[in-house]
Amino acid sequence: MSLHLPRHRLPDPDPGHLPVIWTVSVSRLTGLLGDVIPEFDRRARIVPINLGFEEAVDVIGQRLRREHCDVVIAGGSNAAYLRSRLEVPLVPIQANGFDLMEALARARRIALRIGLVTHATDVPTFGSFQHSFGLDIEHRRFVTREDARDCIADLRANGIEVIVGTGMAIDHAEQMGLPGVLLYSADSVRQAFEHALELTQTLARSGAAPIRRRVTARHRERDPVLLGDSPAMQQVRERVALYAPHDSTVLVSGATGTGKELVARQLHAGSGRRGRFVAINCGAISESLLEAELFGYTEGAFTGARRGGRVGLVEAADGGTLFLDEIGELPLALQTRLLRVLEEREVLRVGATEPVAVNVRVVAATLQTLESLVEAGKFRRDLYYRLAALRIALPRLQDHAQDVPALLEHFFQQLGQRASPLDAAALQRLRDYAWPGNVRELRNLVDRLRVHWPASTGTLGLAQLMEWAPEVSDSGRLDVADTPSDGKMPLMAGHRPAPETVARVLADCGGNREVAAARLGVSRTTLWRWLRRTG
The missing domain is CATH 3.40.50.2300 (Response regulator)
Structure with a gap:
């Protein structure tokens, strides 16, 4: 058959x-x-x-x-x-029900008394299968090679005449004089290859970090780092170093552009976990697509599902770290499924009946106050406590402005210039600026200045800075009425600005959504979502 x-x-x-x-x-x-x-x-x-x-x-x-x-x-x-x-x-390579049927049919042609010997992770539905077909077959599971040898010896002593099982089980059976039938089929091997190819595409789409095989000086120079000698940044680095070796979930909070994904990557790099770093923005994908993207799906799970199904990002991060950015945007229905992954260490694909075991560490990030979402009934309380086992709060750049000079030097050098060209007056203006887009805004500004003011041009003064970066002038900031007295944007308390404020900022930026998002202290995805909701 x-x-x-x-x-x-x-x-x-x-x-x-x-x-x-x-x-x-x-x-x-x-x-x-x-x-x-x-x-x-x-x-x-x-x-x-x-x-x-x-x-x-x-x-x-x-x-x-x-x-x-x-x-x-x-x-x-x-x-x-x-x-x-x-x-x-x-x-x-996973055996399925068809593999089992075919292997048992071949074994039955050899002898009537059949023993099935599988690894603990194989053929999870055998009990119901055996009951449905009224079969009298001895089934043993093993974990180690010694277990497998003991299982075969026990079955042989009980009169079993042929063994169906994995390659190791068959080897032991034949050493003891029993014929063996391999459980796997060519189709199960083909399916493994299809899943492997799909996994490489999934990792490429998600921007998963390559495996770090050897840490050399050259690699260290390219690796992003959390810069800054301020007490606030020193505390962040200490938390990252303390939490990295543990498998507990970490909730990273902070405004957009403060470096939440960078913290997640450093937690992964210091964890010793051998799998990939896989990232996804929960607010950038619709709920129907997000479910399939996160958890994967089986063939025929829904209209348009690919034949053979698809590996989800949870499975793709097996053995590694899954970074869930903008976790506050995760729909309630998917929050329940994520909680199951965290508590049961298994993932159930859309349309599947059997879960797949996974070993994944989750790092979540939010620019909202999740406690307010919990109180409003928009975020599961049990999931919040599960995600917030360990917490890291990132400061706004305005709160550690003393690090601006070091960051400028780093970004200019990263872009090929030996040092920052800014004179004292220009540097002081950047230290005094509110930086609503935080470190990301500073990095983008350096990129702009590098284009307009290459190193060969000489020192960059305040006048030239105002010409190429007008947003750092007083007229380039948000109105005082739009900003609380402590300088925080309203959204940092879990709210978003009024539609009129968003529209005015967008108009002031000439319709440039990237600049407007930076001034509002949010990502372009979040700004786009606000604009869509308000029409």
Whole structure:
């Protein structure tokens, strides 16, 4: 009996940019992979590694120091062992009900008394399957190699005549004189390759950070850092260093442009987690698309769903960190699903009946006051407490203006200039400026000045600064009536400005939404959403 499941075939990628997939296998699975790999060698560069467990970890670790790999494919206990020990995402080869039916049919032709031996993560629906078909089959699960050996010995002692199971189980069975039938099929291997290819595209769409294999001086120079010698920034760095090694969720709060994603990336970098850093803005995607993007979906889950389904970002971040920006915009229905991921350590794809175990750390960020959303019934209280296990509050640039000179030097050097060209008067004006867009606004300003005032031009004075950056003058700021006495924008208390204020700021900026968003202290996505709601 052979059943071939329909599957979606992603288009062939650019041959010059093929994803790299390493397959890790031993025993019978190696031969099955060898049969299927030729079907995918035009869509990915596939490297077989015919090892398992400790040997595979050692060899892969050595190769990653000099080679690139996007995804690893492995099966059974090998996949479970490798998942937490590799610096790349892993896609397991998973047996399904059709595989089980076909394997049992082959085993029944060998003998009547059948033993099924699987890793603890395989064939979760076997109990109901066995009951539905009235089968009398002995099923054993194992975790370690020693467990597998003991399971086979126990089944043999109880009169079992043939073993259906993973490659390791079959090896042990044949060593004890029992015939074995491999549980996996060519279709389950094909499905793993499709998921691996989909995962590489998902990570590319989400802007996931590449795996950091070796930390060298060259890498450290390129890595973004939290700059500033002010007490406020020193405290932020101390919190990041303290929280990074722990798996607890972290809630990062602060106005737009203060560096919330940078903090999340540093938490990931210092965590020792081997998976990817995956980021998504919860306020930039509609609810219907956000659910599929976060949790993935199965084939036929809804009209237009891809054949074979799709990996969600939660699964893509397995073993790593999932950064949820603008968490306050997450719809209530999806808040419940996210809470399940955090509490049960598993994700249920849209349309699926069986969850998938995940090991993911969540870092959430908000520019709103989540407590006010909780009180208003717009955010689940239990999710809030779960997300806010650890908290980091980022200061506005206005509150650590003493760091502006150091930031200017850093950004100019980052853009290829040896030092900041600003004279004392221009520098003082920037220190006195309110910076509603915070560090992001400063970074964009430096980029603009670099274009209009290259290093060869000489010192940049106050007059030239006002010409190229009129927003830093008094007339370029928001009216006092629009801003509370402490300088904070109303939205920082969990509210948004009145539509008239937003319209006036947009008009003052000549319709430039990027500049208007910076003055309002929000992202362009948030400004766009405000404008859409008010018409």
